[in-house]
Every structure is written in structure tokens, then in C-alpha cells.
Amino acid sequence: MTQIIASLSDVSDRYDALFVDLWGCVHNGITAYPEAVAALQAYRAKGGIVVLVTNSPKPRAGVMSQLADFNVPADAYDTIATSGxxxxxxxxxxxxxxxxxxxxxxxxxxxxxxxxxxxxxxxxxxxxxxxxxxxxxxxxxxxxxxxxxxxxxxxxxxxxxxxxxxxxxxxxxxxxxxxxxxxxxxxxxxxxxxxxxxxxFGKPHPPIYDLARRRLAALGKDIPDSAILAIGDGPHTDIAGGMGENIDTLFITGGLAARETKTDIHPDLQPDAEALNAYLEKEMSSPTFSIGRLR
Known part of the structure; x- marks a missing residue:
């Protein structure tokens, strides 16, 4: 059963790197989520490495340009691995x-x-x-x-x-x-x-995770999978991919599954435990942790 947490900082000290989904987690396709940006900045300030792992068909440079347009600052991440x-x-x-x-x-x-x-x-x-x-x-x-x-x-x-x-x-x-x-x-x-x-070639399939690990290596980082946390709002992409790579996962319930997990009606934008567990059972997904929004 997944553990519902209140903030990334509740568990982030256990991990040296994050594989972070973009759409529905860091931005909504139009603009950034300020709390998500702040959480990633705080994680990096403590020495953590943030790899943005996205199913965007764009090359890395195109995603970087798009992030700037969405007001996601460069100090919120270290590198990017794209499905494209x-x-x-x-x-x-x-x-x-x-x-x-x-x-x-x-x-x-x-x-x-x-x-x-x-x-x-x-x-x-x-x-x-x-x-x-x-x-x-x-x-x-x-x-x-x-x-x-x-x-x-x-x-x-x-x-x-x-x-x-x-x-x-x-x-x-x-x-x-x-x-x-x-x-x-x-x-x-x-x-x-x-x-x-x-x-x-994107999540949940192995090639993009191999690319994400190469991006880490290019930064001079040799981080084992046990010290990586994959974050995303897609049970069949982000969570399934992390599980397939034996990487711990954090499910963002306020993205694609906001309605099903009742996150969208919770005053604190957190999932309803009963609704969340019913949804995860239906989708046959087992994230390590869950949270309403990346914060």
C-alpha cells in the first residue's frame, strides 16, 4: 500500500537523485507550479540531482526553451532526458x-x-x-x-x-x-x-531510463538505482516505468488522476486515501509514495 506524504522533503533525504516528470508535475502545459519549482530548488540546494525525464517528443534543447516559456527556472533542474x-x-x-x-x-x-x-x-x-x-x-x-x-x-x-x-x-x-x-x-x-x-522509447520503456542514467553519468554522478526516486502523475508511464527499473516512485495524484483520487476536491489538494487505494488497485499500480501535488 502506498504511503501518502505531505511534502517531498518528507522522504527526499533518502535519495541522491530524482527522475521527475514534467507535464502535470512541474507545469500544466501552460505555466509552472510554483510549489513544485520551490521543492526542486530546495532539493538541489541540499546537493540532490534533478533529472527531468519527460515523454516530450522534443529534443532536450527544445524542452529547455519550453520550460523557460513556462517560467520553470534553470536552477530547478540539472539535466533533461526526453523521449524525443x-x-x-x-x-x-x-x-x-x-x-x-x-x-x-x-x-x-x-x-x-x-x-x-x-x-x-x-x-x-x-x-x-x-x-x-x-x-x-x-x-x-x-x-x-x-x-x-x-x-x-x-x-x-x-x-x-x-x-x-x-x-x-x-x-x-x-x-x-x-x-x-x-x-x-x-x-x-x-x-x-x-x-x-x-x-x-519513452516512459515506461527502458530506453529513456538508460538515457537518464547517461545524463547522470555525464554530470560525473554514479548513483545506484536504490538512491533514485522517480516522480510522476502517470500510473502506466512514470510509476510503471520506475517499478520496472526497481526505482522507488512518488505518484502525483493531482495530475491525470485528480478526479479519481478526489485530490481535486480536497481542501489541501491531497488524495483521499480510500479513493486513492481503489484507483491504484484498479490500475494495478503500486507507487512507493503518493502526494497531491509536488511540493
Whole structure:
């Protein structure tokens, strides 16, 4: 059974590093949560390392720019590991071919196709219509409000051609302020359900955790998994991923599950214990700790 805590400082002294989700934990897709920023700043002031581990399809530089726009200061974190960078590395090694059909918003996701210097002998990637493609690169829906089923016809064609779908963001949904939007993970899930093959690189899958550990190593830090705490609001991404890596987890109940855990109606923005345990049992999730908001 998860332990409900009042603040990050209740348990943070046990850990040398944090793997922290962004959307729903540090910001809401529009602006930062001040208490979350303050908690991370206080943790770093005591010598802790904060790695932001996000399922954003953006490269690390793009996430840094976005964080500045959301008023998340640079002193709230040490480094960033993105699903996008992990997926890009696979794309440039030819995981889904050289001619790819791109799904996403080009103005937002163009940076995904910027070559990676760390890849030896990268393949040359070109964007082509679906009929000419060898595989699919999915950074998100063309329309984040449209039901993923609108892609069924294209996915049926792609499946019959044996195309693999590279998913740059395994999240199913995300809340931008008060609006819930579909993410690339919803499309990859549909493609898999239809019999296609989807390749995942973000949480809860191992590649992004390997990247996060490499980010720690690049800081000169050799921190065992037992001294890392993974924080996030997604039971099937952040929490499942941490559990799969044998990393302790802190579930932010006031994010995607705010209503189900009754966090949204609690005067202190904390989860109702009974509702929380019922939700976790339903989702088959077992976070080490839980808290309403990162604070």
C-alpha cells in the first residue's frame, strides 16, 4: 500500500537523485507550479540531482526553451532526458527505414529531425507520403482533439505494408491547463491493437531510463538505482516505468488522476486515501509514495 506524504522533503533525504516528470508535475502545459519549482530548488540546494525525464517528443534543447516559456527556472533542474532524444537516436539508426511518414505538428516537431552528432554513420531520413514510406514516425496526432480512430484507414494500409511505427511520446493523454489532449501513445496503442508493430522509447520503456542514467553519468554522478526516486502523475508511464527499473516512485495524484483520487476536491489538494487505494488497485499500480501535488 502506498504511503501518502505531505511534502517531498518528507522522504527526499533518502535519495541522491530524482527522475521527475514534467507535464502535470512541474507545469500544466501552460505555466509552472510554483510549489513544485520551490521543492526542486530546495532539493538541489541540499546537493540532490534533478533529472527531468519527460515523454516530450522534443529534443532536450527544445524542452529547455519550453520550460523557460513556462517560467520553470534553470536552477530547478540539472539535466533533461526526453523521449524525443531516445526515439531520434533510434530513427537515425534506421529503426523504421529511411523514408518515413511523419505524424505530428511540423512547426512544433521539426526539431525531431535535426541530426544527432552522437550517432555514428546515421541514415539519411526523408519525409514522404504514406504510400511511399518504409515506416512511420509519430510525434503526436495531427489534431490533438480528434479521436485516434480517424487514423484507422491509414494504419490498416501501413500494417498491410509491414511498416513499424516509431512512437516518440508514449503518453496516451495530457492535460494542457483544463483541456485534455490526445498524445502519440494513443495512436501507437491503436496501431498495436490493429496488429501493427509500435516501437516505444519513452516512459515506461527502458530506453529513456538508460538515457537518464547517461545524463547522470555525464554530470560525473554514479548513483545506484536504490538512491533514485522517480516522480510522476502517470500510473502506466512514470510509476510503471520506475517499478520496472526497481526505482522507488512518488505518484502525483493531482495530475491525470485528480478526479479519481478526489485530490481535486480536497481542501489541501491531497488524495483521499480510500479513493486513492481503489484507483491504484484498479490500475494495478503500486507507487512507493503518493502526494497531491509536488511540493
Amino acid at each position: 532524444d531516445s526515439a531520434r537516436a533510434a530513427m537515425f539508426t534506421g529503426a523504421v527505414g529511411e523514408k518515413v511518414y511523419f505524424m505530428g505538428e511540423w512547426q512544433r516537431d521539426e526539431g525531431f529531425f535535426t541530426p544527432l552528432e552522437v550517432i555514428d554513420n546515421p541514415v539519411t531520413i526523408s519525409r514522404v507520403p504514406l504510400a511511399e514510406a518504409e515506416g512511420i514516425v509519430c510525434c503526436g496526432p495531427f489534431d490533438t482533439m480528434a479521436d485516434p480512430d480517424v487514423n484507422r484507414a491509414d494504419f490498416l494500409y501501413a500494417k498491410t505494408k509491414g511498416m513499424k511505427l516509431l512512437c516518440a511520446n508514449p503518453d496516451i493523454v495530457v492535460d494542457r491547463g483544463e483541456t485534455r489532449e490526445w498524445c502519440a501513445g494513443a495512436l501507437a496503442r491503436l496501431y498495436t491493437e490493429m496488429g501493427g508493430e509500435s516501437l516505444y
